Amino acid sequence: MTNHNIKPTEGEMEILQVLWQKGNATVREVHEALNKKDSGYTTTLKLMQILHEKGMVERDTNQKTHIYKALVSQDKTEKQLVNKMIDNVFNGSAARLVMQALGNHTASADEIDEIKKYLDSLK
Template sequence: MANQNIKPTEGEMEILQVLWQKGNATVREVHEALNKKDSGYTTTLKLMQILHEKGMVERDTNQKTHIYKAIVNQDKTEKHLVNKMIDSVFNGSAARLVMQALGNHKASADEIDEIKKYLDSLQ
């Protein structure tokens, strides 16, 4: 059963992103996808073991090489973390979060169109 109290660290979130994209993966595949020069294989392994202990990933041990799969829902995890950030960093203001995000990152024309359509649907 997936852990309902979702609190992944930044490093754990990076691993979850890879698992959500790939579906199933070995530690080696996740480590290679992360492509971090400053982090070793054993660090990736340890983080994946912690994610397993937290109930966020499942591990298939039927083969020599263990296969991991995220069991927390990507959409629910992202919503939980965004709500937590809005409350703790932006004093409950979703608008401040959005303005900060758009002010700090160059959005493509397609992304801006998508944001406009979403905002129109809210009115």
């Protein structure tokens, strides 16, 4: 059963991003991919256990080394987090979020073209 009200913490999001990229991974593989000098293996393990308890990842315990896999989709998780951010930070204004994002980061010409195509498709 997947969690419909996804609220991963920043640390949990980093782990989910590794799992989305790799598909399946052990705690050690995730920890190495995170490459965090300030965080130990046991911290990664604990966060992955919490993600499992939340129903956001599944754990295959058939082997000695447990294999984890994300149960929540990247697209759905991103949409829920963006919607939450629009509601909580930008008073429900998607336009303010987009303007803030584009104003703070230099978008490449390709990214701007992609954004224009997307905006045209919404008309």
